[in-house]
Amino acid sequence: MLSRDVDPREVSDAVLADGLVAGDVACVAEVYRRWSPLVRGLAQRALGDRFEAEDVMQQVFLAAWRGRSGYRRQLGPPAAWLTGIARHRVADALAARGRRAALFEAAVARHDGMVARGDGMGQVVERVTLSQELARLPSTQRTVLRLTFYEDLTQPQIAERTGWPLGTVKSHARRGMRRLGGRLGAAADPD
Numbered sequence: 001m002l003s004r005d006v007d008p009r010e011v012s013d014a015v016l017a018d019g020l021v022a023g024d025v026a027c028v029a030e031v032y033r034r035w036s037p038l039v040r041g042l043a044q045r046a047l048g049d050r051f052e053a054e055d056v057m058q059q060v061f062l063a064a065w066r067g068r069s070g071y072r073r074q075l076g077p078p079a080a081w082l083t084g085i086a087r088h089r090v091a092d093a094l095a096a097r098g099r100r101a102a103l104f105e106a107a108v109a110r111h112d113g114m115v116a117r118g119d120g121m122g123q124v125v126e127r128v129t130l131s132q133e134l135a136r137l138p139s140t141q142r143t144v145l146r147l148t149f150y151e152d153l154t155q156p157q158i159a160e161r162t163g164w165p166l167g168t169v170k171s172h173a174r175r176g177m178r179r180l181g182g183r184l185g186a187a188a189d190p191d
Contacts, residue, residue, distance in 0.1 A: 009033075017078045021068050032061055035079055039086045046090045052097075056089045063089070133183050141176030144169055 011019075011030065019027025039060050043053035063085050064071075071081055134142050143162065147153045155173060159166040 013077050035082050042086050056093050059089045060086045137176050141172045144172040145176045
């Protein structure tokens with residue numbers, strides 16, 4: 001444990017490591033200050049994404065905190081231990097990135113008519129989710145909403161195409177939007 005009159009920046013790596021293992025908050029803060037640039041840099045070079053590197057850095061220090069009782073000073077300095085954790089977290093991030101890319105490509109392939117090649121992953125997820133929720137609607141509501149959104153028809157044009165009265169088309173549109181809004185967690189405008 002560091003006393004209050006000791007500057008943590010002047011403490012040796014070994015003392016800091018012992019303090020980390022003991023759960024000394026001042027030592028933990030200094031371990032983070034001292035080695036977070038190393039961990040962030042390693043993650044940044046491996047991942048090529050600043051935000052993902054920040055996330056990995058946080059994961060590394062959380063893992064170090066949780067696994068602090070497993071640190072053995074005789075096996076190497078804290079920087080080496082943190083670097084080892086960082087390498088594992090970077091490998092996990094790269095594997096997750098690969099899984100996301102594979103899922104994205106599968107969604108594009110499965111929903112090819114609905115997804116443009118230039119769409120980002122978020123846009124694809126939104127379109128797939130919307131398509132799934134539309135499929136859950138009663139057929140009349142689904143028909144009206146698909147004609148509205150995918151064929152850009154007005155309600156009078158939908159009434160003409162389907163042979164339904166205009167009031168019926170409006171009712172189906174309103175009920176369908178309410179259901180979609182409720183299912184998607186958004187506030188649907190009933191008018």
